[in-house]
Amino acid sequence: MKTGREMPRNFGEKLRFYRHEKKYSLKDVQRMTGVDAGYISKLENLSRKSPSYPILRNLASALDVSIADLIDIDIPEAPLRSIQETLIFSEYLIMGRLPTSSEREAMLSVIQAILDSEWQENSKHTDTIKIIEKVDRLLRLLR
Structure with a gap:
């Protein structure tokens, strides 16, 4: 992503950030994921904090990002060995x-x-x- 905007740190802000990057409305994401637009809005506004894994997976897929990026976790890379x-x-x-x-x-x-x-x-x-x-x-x- 090459926008120059600062990347948000919490899940709701990141969800909204990626949705806006794709220029998707809440209804667009609902159609792609089957997740209710109202629920997505609550996630973005931090009224709801922890979606289930299937919902998280569907949101990440629709927004074309990894789950790790969406929930802001670092996956340690194992050092390569000979x-x-x-x-x-x-x-x-x-x-x-x-x-x-x-x-x-x-x-x-x-x-x-x-x-x-x-x-x-x-x-x-x-x-x-x-x-x-x-x-x-x-x-x-x-x-």
Whole structure:
């Protein structure tokens, strides 16, 4: 949204802000959501404070905004991890069970061998052998 106007902080003000941005009347929003125009007005004027989730979802959809934006919550973004960190520190299953630390390290070794390979015409054979050796070790640990 590129209006230069200050973004309101509470739900009712934000609801009205987004409705006005779209140039929708209360009746327009009622037609799009099935939510009574009088109820929407009460939400905007803070006479009603907490709509149900289905109403909130319908209002956000009609106004083409996320629910998080409409109710002003911050959704924390998880920091990105490398595949190596994920393999070591995250919980996951291999063959239906949690891997041991040795199995995790072997899995990491397979991935690292792939990432380290040059994969050029003159190195594909050597790279393949290195990768197969790592896969072989991992599979022996898993069995």
